[in-house]
Amino acid sequence: MTELVIRPLVAGEESLFDSMPDPLPQLRQVGYADGIAGGGYRPEHTWVALRAGRVIGRAAWLLPPGAVGAPWLERFDLAAEPEVGAALLRAAHEALGGPQRYYAAVPAHWRRRPEVLAVVKAPMAAARLVGLVERGERLRCSWTGTPLPTTAGRYTFRPATDTAEINAMVARISEPDILTGKEIALAVGGVDLATDPLAWLNSPAGDWRIGIHAGKPVGLVGTAGDACYPLIAYLGLFDEAVRGELLAEAVRALAAGGAREVLADVDAHRVVVLAELERTGFRQLRSRVIFEPAASTPSGSGVTHG
Template structure:
């Protein structure tokens, strides 16, 4: 494309960014104008590729106010060959001081959507490496009825000390919702230090017990941006269904109409457990990191 122009936006050009039709409208996003108003998106962190004055690729890096890290690529669309998108990314990376993380938001069945492939191919050409895929689930209404599992009891966490002790015993939590945001915004590892990110009182955490021994922990977080199971970790993996149902029931009793939960796609047992509980996938998120 001999007349290709790649450049960042200048203030007041929000309409140029939004002039490109969304190739994946089924993926819910924060509006670009809303992101500009909130301070997360900035014109100098937003790049477009123009061919004949028409936007054929766009990319927006986000850095929320107060965030401790570098901007990360949150929005990247491409209606051209992958090399055009890679050229845009290389130009932006040079201006931003080097490649950054890219969190690609996609439909959960993205492999069946042709529009999903070009941006990821462009990211690879620009030197980014795919690291993992997570699914976002939502559940509405009462959990699907299941036979009561009388092996387990549940109660609120006693205090932060109990929560920390259980977190230290759980090697790899089954559910971590918003872990990418916690790390990018505040440098917090949600798996090992969830209390640094989750603001609610200890009593919003649920402890699963078997024979009076704690064997699981869940953060039924109803006071963050939306009701979610922010953390769920198990010492006894057989307690997944029971603890998941307990956490959802607590959130619904607190007035939630929809509950959100994230899980890695390779955790097939967790994904199956969420489906059994009545959750459905609404978004996939693939993380790309700079090579090396």
């Protein structure tokens, strides 16, 4: 069998990475060449597995300029058996100082789509072979102009008074419903979006909306209209009954500001929140399966590293 060579890219080899056909072209993601130009992808953080000069596996770790955390595995494609992918990851982990998080992006409803399962089975198996452990799944949903449901009018809404009011309410909410981009906030800024959203979001306090019932706050939502895409960054509740109306209020405010699409991320196990998003007109765009390093990682591959 032709010898397998595993090595990092060198500057100028962007076309080698892209020579492997994209197995999931329906996913919305930054192209590798664009990521190199923006500084998030780097040749030394990008590894390939080659057989007879052809790329049969590729992995790119992402670390945006100015990020305070470690790079995470953003792109991992494999046209070979899982053991090849595992050898690729082991070699890269050794150079990177140890295993890193892997955010496996997959199309929406991927578990019910045999053609997608056929693509993601090998890289996910490779991740498990090197000791990465699945720690959850995050769904990205998108609203694109669907008419909003009518509301009962039980609640009123007002802008947040100031950052102190926002922080005081956030401190009382142990598990927010929606945290959009929380992985990026943690990896890039070292910020826990659940407990300190204002450290990451630069929108003014007036962009936060507070739901009121019987004169008392029952929930708040923080939006960002000037991010990569308009999004619902944070949604936290004291009364679950306000969820639907507060979601609709947030989308309505963003749409009034010109948004044609609004994004929201939710943990896959939060089925009630997901159902309310869908009732508001959101549809699933993609999933992100989160793999994290376990306490120990298998070693040894018997493969030549170029």
